[in-house]
Amino acid sequence: MKKIYSVLVENRSGVLSKVAGLFSRRSFNIDSLTVGETEDKAVSRMTIVSSGDERTLEQIEKQLNKKLDVIKIKTFSETDSVSRELMLIKVKYNKSNRREIMETCEAMKADIVDMSKNLMMIQICDTPERTALMIKLLSGISVVEIARTGTLSLTKCEAE
DSSP, X not given: OEEEEEEEEEOSTTXXXXXXXXXXXXXXXXXXXXXXXXXXXXXXXXEEEEEOOHHHHHHHHHHHHHOTTEEEEEEEOGGGEEEEEEEEEEEEOOTTTHHHHXXXXXXXXXXXXXXXXXXXXXXXXXXXXXXXXXXXXXXXXXXXXXXXXXXXXXXXXXXX
16 A cells, blocks of 8 residues: 655755654655655655555654654545656667657657767656656667656645
8 A cells, every 4th residue: 555645844954864764763665755845945845655554654644743843744645646757768779769769758748858879868757657657668678777756746636
């Protein structure tokens, strides 16, 4: 079972280390972690995706709530949210696979953002599942390097 924690924290040094330490000490798994400033420069949002049984996921929330630097926590499932991940993937190409790579990019709504004589860098911003699918589709080609952000997620907009 997976759960997403959207944690508003005070934007100061050491907060990320404290949260990561909590997960480490308790042997909680972090599937994904992203941190960035919010509209208020004094506050950062940590988006943490973690997996485990129901008891473990409840403990994570309880332990996060005990941290002094934590302002507010929202927890939600993948179905209650819109999630995105950014990935840059560098592939080696040649005349025989160039068209296939370009067609894959078109089908996946990915962009070629840099290119040389035999290397191509592709950018995709999509759900974590579609990002993983892109890796799978390009795995038959010579993948040189991959860089991925963690999952960013917000709860879905509700009708007012």
